[in-house]
Amino acid sequence: MPMPWLRMLAASAISTVLIGTSGVTTAAAPDHRGVRDSVHTAGRVALTARGLRADYQLNAYSGQGMVRNYNGGSPEVNYRTFYDRALLNVPGDVWRNPGTWRPQLVVVHLGTNDFSTPLNPGEPWTDESLAAAYRSAYSGFLAKLRQRYGSATTLLAVGTGPFAGHVEHVVRERASAGDRRVRYWPLDTTGLDCTGCHWHYSARDHRLLADRLTALVADLPIRW
Template sequence: MPSPWSRMLLASAASVVLLGTTTQAAAAAPDAKGVSATVHTAGRVQDAGDVLRYSWPGVYFEGRVRGTAVGVVLDDPAADYDVQVDGATVATLVAPGSTTHWIRGLRDGAHTVRLVKRNDTPWSTSSFGGFVAAPGGAVLARPAARSRQIEFIGDSLTAGYGNLSSSRDCTDEQVKRTTNADVSYGALTARRLHADYQVNAYSGQGMVRNYNGGSPEVNYRTFYDRALLNVPGDVWQNPGTWRPQLVVVHLGTNDFSTPITPGEPWTDESLAAAYRGAYAGFLEKLRTRHGPGTTLLAVGAGSFAGHVEQVVRERVAAGDRRVRFWRLDDTGLDLAGCHWHYSARDHRLLADRLTAHLADLPIRW
């Protein structure tokens, strides 16, 4: 999709607001057993004991605290976050840096708290140091994981790029501030199905060709295995708890949305063939990783839908019963987000359509 922000993201591949909350520079450390002992997350994180590190958009952390205040320990110069207490958003943190952000004035009692990373900042590593309680309060046992798990794989359309914007014309700064993966079609669909989820989306990246042919030495598949996107060779270590029953793949817009430029090694035919070959290999990788019981849903739209459908058809013919094709219905979408991306309204419509489609699939929940 055309955007200066996508170009910034491709190049990277080679303050507090709302509701009268306050910020404080330091707080008591979370439980000595480590942050992961007190919070639930389904995202790809690197566990360093006292902090959890991560890069993908939409990563969320859930905890429980007793008392009249809760602190959120962060070290992040680039990403934005929403803080939710008992289901309501009480603060948005804009590139908070190294801080403990306090939410005060809560009723005295037990509260659920959720922190979610809104935007995609693949050039930067984010760190979360846990939730802390004010004096007299306590951090309680972490919430239970959900039995359903869904992984969403994609580009800026899946990341929620500029979906809260009031205009299609956006500066880089506006894209950062108006991107919210927590209201993307993936996050919305997962919450409707009461599922934990990952949004493993990277703006500007394609299956074999990135937006406008940028950074040809890499593509989405270069980064897929990582927890920390800006660390070459990094590999996410699955703690054994991530076993998605459904994986949704929506990649191809960047491969085909812009004309092949002089100097690129493609013709229309060779690009299509390379895309189909890489897509087939990627589905095989997912099948090997997750086993025969996971449903793989390959999304096709626009000019690349036929290629995706062909790959799925061939895989089904070879005996894979749990790979399916979904032709994304873009009827009625306003594309009013930054640079003609999905708006928040579009994401709600797509979540409606995807949820309805999933109801007809034999997913082994």
């Protein structure tokens, strides 16, 4: 089997983990069939990798945000709590890179869960403090990825909806500080139907997004 010419890593939450993609209605069935039956190989990351003959790793966790989880749930943890783990339910566990995993591209799509629901009474945020904490955590996360994978890896930061401006701000700051391989991608959601369970992306949506991501990646100055 030929070696893939590109290695991709995707760090994301619910929209990439494919919750509800195979559902036939926006309302999940009582036994959550549409949620349970969704598979990551039908998602935009896998479809993009397949189109580019790339190897890929998908690090996604439903409901987790960069600093705030969906609807403010489980405030003691967030996506970054679990990112370094191999066994997600084991605190302190760390995935050990064997030294052979060096992606040329890392795609980060985190922010939907942070901002998709209004703040609830009792949460420790204002709109302003949540935005500031998100930008700070996002910047730190990109710095971690840069340290881990080196200056040759392209970091592609995805922004859409209420968090797009924050992501663009962080990318501009990093670029101004000399990071020449960080890119901002405003996600084009034109034509998406979001008819998966609980209004998640449908399989059709993932195919459209994969086409858009494939075209973008093909034009990036990535060496392999």
